[in-house]
Amino acid sequence: MNYSLKNFIIGFFLVVGLSAILKFYFDTPNIGILFLVGLSLIAGLTKILVFAFLNPPSWLYRIRLTILGIFYGIFIGIMLYGMEAIDKNSFIIQDLLKFILIGAVIGGVFNNSMMFSQSQKLKRRKGLFLLERQLVKDFALLIKQNGEKIKGKLVLTNDHLIFLGNRNDEKVLEKEVHEIIPRISKVKFLGIPDGFILENDGTLLKVPFPYYWMKRIDKRKKFKNRPHNKL
16 A cells, blocks of 8 residues: 555544544534644645755754744644633633743754654664764655665765664665765655655655755765865
């Protein structure tokens, strides 16, 4: 089954299941359920489009985890306020701003600290990168030509593109940057970028902000191909 289709089906049943719980267990009014579903769809679509098309400057990419946490916090804040407002049948703009502010602060701090912890674990791995500087790293999904899928972490160093599987952080892929030929991969029918393909062997790497990865890879390739680097 197509990976994107599988995620869509799982998401659909999660929404249906949550709606049923809210309706029959918590006796949530229909307008409250519609509000939650609509807000979830908007938030999910926004995240997909930002991850797919945004090519951020390096400084913005470095703080993406904080911004993502703030986004989640704002979403939760609006959701909690909306449910309270529907229940009380009232709308107070000051209360909405309070929920948004509190959610943004908590979401930014929590998500950033959690992701930073994961990042530090990756940095502490010995023998994987030697003295190479890690330029870009993120969670990703590797899909081989035979359809095998492996979840893990994608890392771009000065000279290599490396993929580490989640199981014991084993090195699943390692290629020299100047040898790879990447191109953007897009979801069929929708045309939404979801990663990039290594044309050398057909490996697909599904990773957020694929255009940023392509930019950094291209920059390293140009640097490696400069005449003074061949001496």
